[in-house]
Amino acid sequence: MNSELLAMLDYIEQERGISKEQVVKALEQAILSAYRKSARPASDLNVKVNLRTGELKAWARLKVVEEFPSEDEILLSEVQKRDPGAKIGDIVEWEVTARDFGRIAAQTARQTIAQMLRKAQKDVIQDEFKDKIGEIVTGTVHHADGLGIVVDVKKSEGIIAGRDRVPGEQFSAGDRISALLVKVDMEGSGPSLILSRTSNNFVRRLFEREVSEIHDGVVEIVGIARAPGSRSKVAVKSNDPRVDPVGACVGMRGLRVRNITNELGGERIDVIPYSSDLKTFIANAMHPAKLLDIELDSATKTVKIYVDQENSRLAFGRKAQNVRLTQRLIQWDINIIIQESEEEEFVRKKQEAAEGLAALAGISAEAAGALVEHGYLTLEGLGNASEDDLASIAELTDDDRASIARAVAGVKAAPQEPAPAEEPAPAEEEGGQQ
Numbered sequence: 001m002n003s004e005l006l007a008m009l010d011y012i013e014q015e016r017g018i019s020k021e022q023v024v025k026a027l028e029q030a031i032l033s034a035y036r037k038s039a040r041p042a043s044d045l046n047v048k049v050n051l052r053t054g055e056l057k058a059w060a061r062l063k064v065v066e067e068f069p070s071e072d073e074i075l076l077s078e079v080q081k082r083d084p085g086a087k088i089g090d091i092v093e094w095e096v097t098a099r100d101f102g103r104i105a106a107q108t109a110r111q112t113i114a115q116m117l118r119k120a121q122k123d124v125i126q127d128e129f130k131d132k133i134g135e136i137v138t139g140t141v142h143h144a145d146g147l148g149i150v151v152d153v154k155k156s157e158g159i160i161a162g163r164d165r166v167p168g169e170q171f172s173a174g175d176r177i178s179a180l181l182v183k184v185d186m187e188g189s190g191p192s193l194i195l196s197r198t199s200n201n202f203v204r205r206l207f208e209r210e211v212s213e214i215h216d217g218v219v220e221i222v223g224i225a226r227a228p229g230s231r232s233k234v235a236v237k238s239n240d241p242r243v244d245p246v247g248a249c250v251g252m253r254g255l256r257v258r259n260i261t262n263e264l265g266g267e268r269i270d271v272i273p274y275s276s277d278l279k280t281f282i283a284n285a286m287h288p289a290k291l292l293d294i295e296l297d298s299a300t301k302t303v304k305i306y307v308d309q310e311n312s313r314l315a316f317g318r319k320a321q322n323v324r325l326t327q328r329l330i331q332w333d334i335n336i337i338i339q340e341s342e343e344e345e346f347v348r349k350k351q352e353a354a355e356g357l358a359a360l361a362g363i364s365a366e367a368a369g370a371l372v373e374h375g376y377l378t379l380e381g382l383g384n385a386s387e388d389d390l391a392s393i394a395e396l397t398d399d400d401r402a403s404i405a406r407a408v409a410g411v412k413a414a415p416q417e418p419a420p421a422e423e424p425a426p427a428e429e430e431g432g433q434q
Contacts, residue, residue, distance in 0.1 A: 158193030225328035370395035
């Protein structure tokens with residue numbers, strides 16, 4: 001075990017950045033614990049590792065006695081073989097390495113050593129990364145599967161869990177990857193660094209890294225709403241009237257925002273100018289949809305947005321994404337109301353009249369449409385039309401005219417509902433009941 005131990009110490013120090021002193025301390029404590037469980041040695045015991053040879057030995061502090069020693073005592077005659085000046089009552093450090101000590105150390109202490117080494121390594125990791133929480137770290141993909149991505153970051157490991165992965169992103173072992181450091185986990189047995197690529201703050205840090213005006217505080221990110229892997233809305237404002245916040249974020253020929261989009265695997269980024277006027281801010285956030293009107297209800301934090309038919313699809317966006325992201329950005333509920341133009345309303349009413357007339361007259365939709373175009377909207381109106389009037393409508397067939405005549409005749413023959421009569425006088429009402 002000696003050569004194996006020395007090799008392990010060198011590897012851990014070089015590859016994991018943990019000093020030999022830390023490892024040896026953990027190793028001595030682990031073997032001491034294992035030795036106590038199996039050998040029932042002296043109560044005041046310690047284990048020493050020789051860093052030159054790799055040998056492990058057990059030492060006990062024993063009291064020198066003349067005869068009948070207990071487990072914490074040693075005979076004077078035994079001690080005087082090494083130290084002639086020893087006397088009764090002295091406390092000596094005495095090697096008590098058992099013959100099976102090596103087996104005990106190898107079989108019992110390995111798991112405990114590994115656990116203590118992981119703890120020592122986590123301490124190193126915590127010291128290095130505790131001040132980097134909320135920042136972007138970059139590493140190399142160790143492996144990726146359906147459960148997550150394990151990332152080598154310097155001499156430590158990080159994990160991007162499934163919920164923190166951007167949908168659709170694919171990584172292979174050896175790929176470079178950046179992510180937001182969310183937490184340093186000192187309790188779990190797995191990777192210590194908890195990373196995320198779906199956090200809003202990941203987008204924020206990418207902008208800070210790419211846009212110098214944001215890093216310097218000239219331009220400020222007011223809010224972020226994100227559908228990871230698909231689209232993000234980033235609201236920005238300028239603290240310097242001479243600086244255009246949107247232009248600063250987009251960059252020359254869109255280079256800055258394109259770099260961020262590439263880092264996010266093609267996620268679309270909408271950079272939106274913030275306004276303290278909520279209506280203006282909403283109009284900016286709903287772009288490219290053009291809004292007809294905006295109504296605010298401060299009591300319920302609800303917004304009514306009016307759009308025409310042409311802009312309704314843009315207002316909702318694909319799978320209603322545009323309106324959902326805007327809601328998150330402004331933190332108000334949004335109701336979209338689609339208004340018809342006068343022309344659309346006129347066409348709709350003609351269509352409704354034609355459908356009703358076709359059903360009543362028992363004619364085709366095309367024939368009913370032709371009647372509506374000529375001003376006949378009801379059967380009652382057709383009742384006033386002459387045969388010549390109907391004959392002049394070329395779209396009507398003889399069967400259509402016959403169907404119309406029967407329907408009109410039916411209406412005329414049907415008993416007419418009496419017009420509402422005035423309330424009878426009380427005396428007449430009593431007479432009618434008799």
